[in-house]
């Protein structure tokens with residue numbers, strides 16, 4: 279079995295499904311997490327690139343597969359479909375060293391993790407990607423599921439700026455307990471509410487994700503406090519003090535307080551307020567004030583010079 283303590287399977291290894299005989303050649307490791315290793319593979323029958331996940335724990339992997347299967351049966355989330363094709367493409371076991379290793383194959387999402395994308399594209403890039411993340415969450419919520427473990431590594435953004443959620447291991451039924459979370463984005467970590475799977479849990483996580491990718495040092499500092507001292511006022515203080523978060527401030531305060539009724543309304547508000555404010559700010563930034571003033575002054579001089587030249 280591939281665990282975090284061993285290097286996994288090398289490129290060139292052919293993973294052959296025991297029951298359905300699908301064949302996939304490993305090209306490279308795409309990433310590894312607490313739950314498993316994800317490989318970029320090439321499907322033997324048509325050379326197509328796909329992502330294949332082997333779990334560290336078969337029970338956890340099976341629960342992830344169950345969630346994906348339910349979502350697909352429900353026709354749940356549009357984010358799981360591309361051109362009508364499912365996200366989950368194959369589920370099988372691979373026999374290696376006398377052991378059966380469960381795996382599943384999914385669509386390969388081309389893109390870079392959100393934090394890296396934002397490092398290159400700034401606040402304007404984030405505002406656009408953020409809107410899509412909210413739309414993906416809204417689709418999931420409408421089908422009765424909560425994403426749960428929202429974090430920068432679980433959002434991949436393509437070169438065209440399309441944001442997709444990956445890693446459905448934390449997806450929980452609405453009303454149940456959140457089964458997987460990451461501290462900084464977790465409502466419980468900030469003593470700001472429980473870990474029950476509700477719409478506001480995901481929106482809180484999304485707000486903290488926003489603060490993290492745009493204002494990481496302040497969040498890091500607040501998160502280092504003793505658990506009993508961490509609270510929602512720390513988050514509001516960051517939102518108030520941060521220059522970078524200014525266009526997002528009103529939206530973030532509402533999300534942190536759990537004031538949005540649902541993700542659709544949160545997305546509409548993002549589209550109406552945040553998106554517009556960030557774009558306005560970006561266009562102002564592109565033309566610095568000194569340059570605008572200098573342009574106005576030179577225009578006045580030019581008009582004066584023309585007037586002098588044409589004077590009878």
Ligand SMILES: Nc1ncnc2c1ncn2[C@@H]1O[C@H](COP(=O)(O)OP(=O)(O)OP(=O)(O)O)[C@@H](O)[C@H]1O
Nearest residue numbers: 308309310311312313314316329385386387431445
């Ligand atoms: N469908 C995919 N397409 C492209 N890359 C992927 C895909 N699924 C996963 N990855 C890559 O593999 C990494 C690990 O995958 P995943 O998040 O599913 O593992 P995990 O063990 O559940 O992680 P975690 O510890 O964060 O829960 C991701 O961060 C991502 O870089």
